[in-house]
Amino acid sequence: MSNKIRTLIVDDESLARRGLAVRLQEFPQVELLDECANARQALEKITSLNPDLIFLDIQMPGMNGFELLREVKQQGTKLPVVVFVTAYDHYAIKAFDVRAIDYLLKPVDHERLAQTLARVEKNLAQRERDQQQQRMLNLLADATGEDCEAILRRLADDKEMGSTRYPEHIAIKESGEITRVAINSIEWIDAAGDYMCIHASDETHILRRTMKELEDELNPNRFQRIHRSAIVNLDQIEKLCSRQNGEYHIILKNGKELKVSRSYKERIKKLILTT
Incomplete structure (x- = not known):
């Protein structure tokens, strides 16, 4: 509105x-x-x-x-x-x-x-709010192959898709100390070998965990994979840009530019238009 x-x-x-x-x-x-x-x-x-x-x-x-x-x-x-x-x-x-x-x-x-x-x-x-929910249901229906009514039934039945409680903080052990990083402060995550780099509030935290494990722990309504080695907070996206060579890049609110791989391009475009 x-x-x-x-x-x-x-x-x-x-x-x-x-x-x-x-x-x-x-x-x-x-x-x-x-x-x-x-x-x-x-x-x-x-x-x-x-x-x-x-x-x-x-x-x-x-x-x-x-x-x-x-x-x-x-x-x-x-x-x-x-x-x-x-x-x-x-x-x-x-x-x-x-x-x-x-x-x-x-x-x-x-x-x-x-x-x-x-x-x-x-x-x-x-x-x-109802329109936003319907747009998200349509995206989930496209991604899963289920119809919107089936997804709503799963949500109503308190099953995994809708009922999973996503954590508000993530615990990261660094130099013998444990830091609690607020999930909503995370801007993007990228992989560095066997480690994940968590970029949040102008700080970078190193976490030993796989990309898949992190992806499962984060709310997909807010965090989405844009590359096989990168996850981004959708709320932090300022704009999506196309290059002359056909590549797509997103620009975050802090000015950081990240490449979107071809396999994730259309999904990210849809999510940006509906969030």
Whole structure:
């Protein structure tokens, strides 16, 4: 979700549209895209602008608010978060039947509008989390050959794929001392013979362990192999660059450049686009 709630007002009364628009100016998180005087205009704007939120009147000439939502669904267009704004309270039950997030009576006061926008922000954040989860499920499905429902069942059954608890620290013995390195501080790991070099917070720690053992210990949603001898923290990737010779390199936030081997290139590209 962007920092702004991209918003559309739909009402056949010009004074009602203007009054709500003025109220919304008091909320910096709201970006008002447009105002629509009828449902037909709104249908075009929803399709072309893809707003996050619409404030929707119910009784309008021609197509009413409920009919507009039905038309949006029939066209297969993504339905924004809906807040009904009306002078009549007898539509409330039907409004929630069509999954409106709130129902405001005109004239709308500041406190009530603030409560509604807080609810909208929470809903949009949950939508974003759900979309990210679905993208990750799709990637796991591609990698394992399972369908998304099977993966979700495994997660629900608390089996290995989803239930494994990954450690928050890794213990590294160096010069007779044991150092606990926070997993989230690790930027990348590379192999040096029989040892692993753990690069974390501007320090490098040497660990005697195989790459496969480390890979199994790290959360794959955060750490991914980019080469047979290198693992990278996806949160530390600044950008992915292609070279004239066809090679791909990633640039970390600390400026470090690492080569991505051909066999891992497409997977890393997908993960960068979805995380």
